[in-house]
Amino acid sequence: MSSVLSEIRKDYLYNMILKGTRADGRYFDQYREISIERGVIAKAEGSARVKLGSSQVLVGIKMQPGEPFPDSPNRGVIITNAELVPLASPTFEPGPPNETGIELARVVDRGVRESKAVDLEALCITPGKQVWIIFIDVHILDDCGNLIDASSLGAIAALLSTKVPASKFGLGEDHPLPIRDLPIATTAIEFGDVVMFDPDSDEESIANSRLTVITTADGSICGLQKSGTGVLNPEKIHHIVDIAGENAKEIREKFLEV
Amino acid sequence: MGENDANITFFKDGLRLDDRRADELRPLKIEVGVLARADGSCYIEMGGNKVIAAVYGPREVHPRHLQEVTRAIVRYRYNMASFSVEERKRPGPDRRSYELSKVSREALEPVILTSYFPRSVIDVFVEVLQADAGTRTAGINAASVALADAGIPMKNMISSCAAGKVDGQLVLDPMKEEDNYGEADMPIAMTPDGQITLLQMDGHMTPEELKTALAMAMGGCRQVYEVQRKALIDKYNQMEPEIITDQEQPQEAEVL
Numbered sequence: 023m024s025s026v027l028s029e030i031r032k033d034y035l036y037n038m039i040l041k042g043t044r045a046d047g048r049y050f051d052q053y054r055e056i057s058i059e060r061g062v063i064a065k066a067e068g069s070a071r072v073k074l075g076s077s078q079v080l081v082g083i084k085m086q087p088g089e090p091f092p093d094s095p096n097r098g099v100i101i102t103n104a105e106l107v108p109l110a111s112p113t114f115e116p117g118p119p120n121e122t123g124i125e126l127a128r129v130v131d132r133g134v135r136e137s138k139a140v141d142l143e144a145l146c147i148t149p150g151k152q153v154w155i156i157f158i159d160v161h162i163l164d165d166c167g168n169l170i171d172a173s174s175l176g177a178i179a180a181l182l183s184t185k186v187p188a189s190k191f192g193l194g195e196d197h198p199l200p201i202r203d204l205p206i207a208t209t210a211i212e213f214g215d216v217v218m219f220d221p222d223s224d225e226e227s228i229a230n231s232r233l234t235v236i237t238t239a240d241g242s243i244c245g246l247q248k249s250g251t252g253v254l255n256p257e258k259i260h261h262i263v264d265i266a267g268e269n270a271k272e273i274r275e276k277f278l279e280v
Numbered sequence: 281m282g283e284n285d286a287n288i289t290f291f292k293d294g295l296r297l298d299d300r301r302a303d304e305l306r307p308l309k310i311e312v313g314v315l316a317r318a319d320g321s322c323y324i325e326m327g328g329n330k331v332i333a334a335v336y337g338p339r340e341v342h343p344r345h346l347q348e349v350t351r352a353i354v355r356y357r358y359n360m361a362s363f364s365v366e367e368r369k370r371p372g373p374d375r376r377s378y379e380l381s382k383v384s385r386e387a388l389e390p391v392i393l394t395s396y397f398p399r400s401v402i403d404v405f406v407e408v409l410q411a412d413a414g415t416r417t418a419g420i421n422a423a424s425v426a427l428a429d430a431g432i433p434m435k436n437m438i439s440s441c442a443a444g445k446v447d448g449q450l451v452l453d454p455m456k457e458e459d460n461y462g463e464a465d466m467p468i469a470m471t472p473d474g475q476i477t478l479l480q481m482d483g484h485m486t487p488e489e490l491k492t493a494l495a496m497a498m499g500g501c502r503q504v505y506e507v508q509r510k511a512l513i514d515k516y517n518q519m520e521p522e523i524i525t526d527q528e529q530p531q532e533a534e535v536l
Contacts, residue, residue: 124378136482231386233479243490246466246481249382251389253475256494263487 032228039216045224046075051265053220058175058277060183068184068199072176075222076166081158081176083184085199087147087191088155098145098153102131104160104173111165111223126169129207129247130160133174133236136244137205140181144200147193154186156199167222170234170247174207178278204278205244206270209234210262212252217262219269233259235266239274243267288461290446297457298327305441305453305500310421310511312429320430322511324422327455328412333422335430338400352397356385358419360408380416387420387440387469387478393433402432413459417441417467420478425508429515437508438477440469441500443493445485450493452500466490468497472505 038045048054054075063069068083090097104127106114119127134140145154158180160173184199211221211229218225226232230252236245243263248254254262290297300306306327315321318334325331341347358381362371373381384406392402404427406419417440424438444454445464459465464483470476476498485493 121378121382124375125382128375128379132482136484238484242484242486243481244484246479247383248476248479249386251386253390253471253477254479255475256498259476259479259494260491263490267487 031224035224035228036214039214039218044218046222048220050216050218051269053269053273054222056175056273056277058179060179066180067187068180068182070176070179070183071163072172072179074168074172074175074220076164077168077172078162078164079169079172079176080161080163081173081180082161083180083199084157084159085154085184085187086157087152087193090146090150090153094142095150096146096153097142098140099155100131100135100140100142100158101155102127102134102158102160102177104130104162106162106165110162114162114165125247125249126173127160129170129234129236129245130158130173130177132245132247133205133207134158134177134181137203137236137238139178139201139203139205141200141202145186156181156184165223167224167226168209168220171207171209171220174205174236175273175277178204178206182278204239204274205236206274206278207234207236207245208266208269208273210266211250212254212258217258217265219265233262235263235270237267237270241267241271288457290458290461291449296446296451296455298455302449303452303496303499305503306455308504308507310425310507312425312511312515318426318430320426320428320432322422322425322429324418324425326414326418326421327453328410329408329415329418330410331406331408331415331418331422333404333406333419333426335402335404335423335426335432337402337430338397338432339403341399341401346401347399350398351394352392352400352402354385354389354392354394354402354404356381356388356404356406356423358384358406358408358416360411360415364408364411380419383478383480384416384420384423388423388427388438390475390477391435391438391471392427393435396433402427413454413456413465414442414467417453417469420469421504421508425511428512436471436473437505438469438471439501439504439508440467440478441497441504442467443497443500445483445489445493450489450496452496464489464493466493466497468494468501470498470501472502474498 057073059071066082106123108114188194210219231250234247309325311323314323320335420440446458446462466481469478
């Protein structure tokens with residue numbers, strides 16, 4: 023969808039798929055290798071660098087006191103932003119976020135928000151006057167596909183390492199950010215009637231449609247996002263949701279649960 | 281999704297706040313060809329939503345570097361009027377409207393035969409005049425009809441509607457209160473033969489609830505489709521025969 027892939031490469035990938043495998047030898051449901059490094063930025067309240075195959079994402083958390091929204095006077099505020107900086111891909115350009123960047127930020131935000139991962143009520147300082155504002159900033163370093171999953175994983179990993187900087191603002195002692203759930207985004211693409219999880223950038227560029235499923239620790243679904251100009255029938259959707267749940271469980275147990 | 285801290289009673293004798301059953305759509309009204317300048321247009325009322333859609337094109341692409349040599353590009357602009365919501369919305373696009381424009385465009389593109397019009401653009405403009413939960417689905421419904429009204433060749437119509445969860449119960453086509461204080465919202469769009477072209481969800485649903493909600497939303501889309509189809513047939517049946525022969529696609533009404 024993003025970069026131009028030669029017809030030859032597309033044909034090659036298609037032939038691999040017909041044989042039941044992928045260019046890098048993975049199974050259709052299989053993820054690339056994941057590694058997470060937490061607390062990599064000392065100046066940030068929390069941070070995590072995620073590698074998903076060759077994709078690299080750095081997520082930083084900054085916190086400061088500020089005003090709550092009028093309709094939620096006793097809740098903290100989450101603001102999520104994603105930067106597709108030009109160092110990460112030949113197709114990224116400097117300037118204000120485009121559609122892709124906005125969608126990425128909003129899907130990462132949906133995972134954190136809808137899973138109620140952060141106890142926002144615990145972030146109220148003075149009801150109606152002052153609450154903690156959490157800035158989740160996603161910085162893409164290397165786009166080798168599936169930025170949504172890498173960024174979402176980076177966001178929750180960074181939040182887990184976040185210390186509320188209370189002493190800096192004269193609001194008591196620093197304490198860990200209260201985290202109540204571990205949302206995991208799992209993305210699959212559909213191409214040639216086949217569903218593949220954790221697409222790399224070549225696979226993304228040939229995909230008809232893409233579906234991201236965000237699951238919570240209890241196995242429920244807290245977010246969905248389809249994109250791309252293809253169609254999905256209900257059977258495919260349920261298939262993706264089922265496998266997504268299993269993949270997410272594995273990732274959660276391996277990387278986030280202590 | 282906010283919790284039900286407003287302590288609203290959402291169900292009374294099995295009926296919802298506006299006396300609907302759980303699987304019932306809000307009143308739906310569709311009018312075709314409501315704008316004189318646009319190539320195709322449609323006005324829709326879905327419950328408290330009032331949305332107008334216009335289609336221009338296929339026409340020349342500006343700026344030209346956006347053109348594609350093998351197909352037409354589709355542009356979709358979802359815009360909310362500042363007075364359409366309770367608290368005045370700052371005019372102009374925000375991050376939400378960028379995302380909705382993207383997913384709405386992708387909901388319609390699968391059925392548009394873009395390869396018929398290389399190097400051109402099909403512009404879809406959607407204005408939300410009054411919002412009451414479900415504006416993106418109302419916009420997609422109106423846009424789909426406006427595309428047909430503009431005579432854009434399409435494989436099929438697209439119909440859209442949401443399913444939600446309120447007080448642990450699944451409901452079709454949530455209204456504002458149900459959306460604000462409910463536990464989940466899942467807008468979808470699909471073709472009449474059940475191919476999903478838009479799927480989003482936020483909130484909390486078990487995999488089983490998701491299955492039921494999807495089936496419920498698909499049922500809603502089928503009902504919307506009947507109203508869209510009738511609106512188009514009604515408009516083209518009213519036209520004088522000689523005006524119809526002047527049109528490029530005289531058989532459009534029958535095909536749909």
